[in-house]
Amino acid sequence: MKAEGYFAGVDVGSLSTETVIIDSTGKIVGYSIIPTEANSTQAGLESLEKALLKTGLGRDRIRRLIATGYGRVSIPFADKSVTEISCHAAGAQHLFPDAQTVIDIGGQDSKVIRVGEGGKVLDFTMNDKCAAGTGRFLEVMAAKLGVSLNELGPLAEQAREEAVISSVCTVFAESEVISLVAHNRPKEEVIRGLHRAITNRVYSMVTSVGVHGSVTMSGGVAKNQGVVKLMQEKLGKSIYVYTEPQIVGALGAALLARKSE
Amino acid sequence: MSVARRFAYTFMKEVGAPVAMRAGRAGKKKKARPLKPHFGPPLKCTSRLKEIMTRHYFLSRYAEGAKPVAWVTSGAPVEMLRPFDFYTVYPENHGALCGAQRMGPELCSVAEEKGYHQDLCSYARIDLGYFLSGKTPVGRLPKPDLLFASNNICQTVVYWYRVLAHHFKIPLILFDTPYNFQEINDRDVAYMVQQLEEMIPTLEAASGRPFEEHKFKDVIRMGKEAAHTWGQVLATMKAKPAPMTIFDAFVHMAPIVSLRGLPVALRYYQTLLSELEERVSKGIGAIKNEKKRLMWDNIAIWYKVRDFSNLFAEKGMNFVTATYTNAWSETIPHMHANQPLESMAKAYSLVILNNNLNHRLRLMEDLIKAYDVDGLVIHSAKSCKPYSVGQYDLKRLLLDRLSVPSVIVEADITDFRTFSEEQTRTRLEAFFEAMEG
Numbered sequence: 001m002k003a004e005g006y007f008a009g010v011d012v013g014s015l016s017t018e019t020v021i022i023d024s025t026g027k028i029v030g031y032s033i034i035p036t037e038a039n040s041t042q043a044g045l046e047s048l049e050k051a052l053l054k055t056g057l058g059r060d061r062i063r064r065l066i067a068t069g070y071g072r073v074s075i076p077f078a079d080k081s082v083t084e085i086s087c088h089a090a091g092a093q094h095l096f097p098d099a100q101t102v103i104d105i106g107g108q109d110s111k112v113i114r115v116g117e118g119g120k121v122l123d124f125t126m127n128d129k130c131a132a133g134t135g136r137f138l139e140v141m142a143a144k145l146g147v148s149l150n151e152l153g154p155l156a157e158q159a160r161e162e163a164v165i166s167s168v169c170t171v172f173a174e175s176e177v178i179s180l181v182a183h184n185r186p187k188e189e190v191i192r193g194l195h196r197a198i199t200n201r202v203y204s205m206v207t208s209v210g211v212h213g214s215v216t217m218s219g220g221v222a223k224n225q226g227v228v229k230l231m232q233e234k235l236g237k238s239i240y241v242y243t244e245p246q247i248v249g250a251l252g253a254a255l256l257a258r259k260s261e
Numbered sequence: 262m263s264v265a266r267r268f269a270y271t272f273m274k275e276v277g278a279p280v281a282m283r284a285g286r287a288g289k290k291k292k293a294r295p296l297k298p299h300f301g302p303p304l305k306c307t308s309r310l311k312e313i314m315t316r317h318y319f320l321s322r323y324a325e326g327a328k329p330v331a332w333v334t335s336g337a338p339v340e341m342l343r344p345f346d347f348y349t350v351y352p353e354n355h356g357a358l359c360g361a362q363r364m365g366p367e368l369c370s371v372a373e374e375k376g377y378h379q380d381l382c383s384y385a386r387i388d389l390g391y392f393l394s395g396k397t398p399v400g401r402l403p404k405p406d407l408l409f410a411s412n413n414i415c416q417t418v419v420y421w422y423r424v425l426a427h428h429f430k431i432p433l434i435l436f437d438t439p440y441n442f443q444e445i446n447d448r449d450v451a452y453m454v455q456q457l458e459e460m461i462p463t464l465e466a467a468s469g470r471p472f473e474e475h476k477f478k479d480v481i482r483m484g485k486e487a488a489h490t491w492g493q494v495l496a497t498m499k500a501k502p503a504p505m506t507i508f509d510a511f512v513h514m515a516p517i518v519s520l521r522g523l524p525v526a527l528r529y530y531q532t533l534l535s536e537l538e539e540r541v542s543k544g545i546g547a548i549k550n551e552k553k554r555l556m557w558d559n560i561a562i563w564y565k566v567r568d569f570s571n572l573f574a575e576k577g578m579n580f581v582t583a584t585y586t587n588a589w590s591e592t593i594p595h596m597h598a599n600q601p602l603e604s605m606a607k608a609y610s611l612v613i614l615n616n617n618l619n620h621r622l623r624l625m626e627d628l629i630k631a632y633d634v635d636g637l638v639i640h641s642a643k644s645c646k647p648y649s650v651g652q653y654d655l656k657r658l659l660l661d662r663l664s665v666p667s668v669i670v671e672a673d674i675t676d677f678r679t680f681s682e683e684q685t686r687t688r689l690e691a692f693f694e695a696m697e698g
Contacts, residue, residue: 083690083691085687086695086698121666121691121694122666122695123657123667125653126688128671208653208657
């Protein structure tokens with residue numbers, strides 16, 4: 001049994017920053033999600049303050065803090081920085097102990113991780129140098145269609161047919177969307193087509209790592225039921241999604257902070 | 262070949278080059294090198310290597326008109342050219358040099374402006390960029406009298422060298438090597454031998470010299486011995502700690518690539534080998550704290566060799582083997598001076614890039630076991646499709662069969678516009694965490 005105290009993980013992503021605070025048993029006692037905007041250090045700080053406020057704890061109660069995500073190096077108050085790959089593996093394994101395949105679709109990158117015993121990263125792959133297959137892809141398209149990100153999933157449900165989006169490139173896919181809208185294609189069908197495009201893109205990454213054990217999805221896009229559903233169909237198996245999939249990386253960071261103390 | 266040029270070349274070779282090299286040495290002595298905290302003592306041979314390569318490029322300026330000059334692909338059977346006394350220039354080696362000096366994008370852009378696509382191999386773009394602009398860090402490359410290419414490394418060289426042949430209006434000899442799907446048969450060998458035989462009159466005409474078999478056999482013997490010695494040099498890295506790193510080998514491979522079949526290459530590797538053997542006997546490692554041993558796959562990322570060398574050394578990780586450096590010794594046992602053409606056909610058609618993926622998997626497994634490798638860094642090179650295809654499968658198979666973790670770095674050999682610092686850092690850090698955890 002570990003000594004009393006709390007541990008924090010701060011995940012500074014390209015679009016959002018999350019903080020998770022856990023107690024010495026690993027239970028989440030508070031978390032926050034805020035947009036990252038222009039200053040990573042500021043975002044990290046604000047997100048931590050917000051999470052602390054929810055728990056009513058002071059900063060001095062945090063025994064150890066690990067920063068992760070693409071802005072991990074700009075968190076001066078972190079005891080250590082760890083990549084989001086290790087953190088997502090740790091977070092996913094803690095939430096779903098039988099999950100060996102983690103699909104994380106974040107704002108600007110997506111990754112597939114093969115997790116071994118104790119949350120150890122056995123293998124991973126990440127998207128290459130473009131926004132295809134990331135949350136940014138859906139964000140750009142949602143803006144173009146004049147709907148919010150949260151509406152994408154439910155709207156796709158209503159589609160009778162599915163538009164074909166052939167390009168995986170965000171810029172070219174946007175032109176396709178404009179053209180489809182110009183041809184009066186219902187936006188529900190376009191959205192469903194977009195979900196298919198992102199799913200296919202990420203699926204090719206899944207196959208390069210291989211599917212092992214149970215599968216879990218995290219990151220903002222995992223909130224989109226439409227994408228999760230299509231991915232389940234494609235994999236032929238159900239996918240675990242945590243109620244707040246955006247905080248899995250920060251949770252992993254907090255768990256690693258507890259473990260490394 | 263003019264008499265005056267021949268005289269100038271001989272003078273520069275015997276007098277000019279040694280004087281210039283001595284001056285270079287004297288100039289360099291004044292500079293004290295900063296100590297590198299994570300590394301063992303540097304290799305003494307490095308200064309000799311620099312001298313050899315500088316001399317090679319220095320003399321090449323005087324070779325034009327004095328000796329027959331050939332531009333050659335890295336996988337071509339250059340032993341055919343040596344008895345005719347060709348001065349050989351390797352555009353790929355020149356490309357690597359430009360890449361290491363961070364001139365890749367500049368020269369590639371010249372070719373791109375003339376319509377060559379960004380997806381074309383950056384060695385080809387650099388070479389065409391040099392041809393079109395004359396820009397190079399080595400002063401000048403001699404104009405070729407002959408082009409010599411083999412498609413045992415890729416198909417790109419065929420078209421690249423055709424472009425050169427068109428511009429220079431000179432003969433191109435293409436050595437066509439059937440791809441090894443399962444095994445090469447007698448018909449394949451006969452087909453290649455016939456090509457080698459047919460080259461001889463063209464080489465005689467281009468060089469103005471007759472073919473002399475005894476010279477040819479000497480070249481084969483010497484080339485074989487140099488490649489064998491290079492293999493022994495690499496094998497010293499089986500020792501723990503390894504006396505050199507693969508980043509050193511990326512630099513020290515220059516003579517086996519571009520001076521193969523010449524006495525200087527053999528002598529150099531004999532000297533390097535004895536230095537490395539001494540280091541092994543004294544337990545001197547290339548890096549101070551060798552905690553993990555790694556393997557590299559694919560061509561080097563030339564503009565990152567120094568950064569990567571420091572980054573991995575800091576982590577106590579040493580690259581001890583690479584499929585790339587190994588390629589210049591791998592098929593050399595096939596070479597025999599008493600059956601020169603047949604043996605050369607085999608040695609040159611069974612190289613890694615002309616061989617099937619099962620072969621590559623077995624080779625990688627063998628290297629991992631022989632060098633006691635803990636992890637693998639795979640460079641997926643935008644330029645080199647034949648080398649990069651199948652890497653994701655190899656990665657997965659090696660993890661499943663030998664439990665060796667690996668990471669893929671998406672980059673290019675010389676064109677750093679395709680390199681993303683931030684993304685690469687995250688991938689490598691995650692790899693370090695997995696290796697350490």
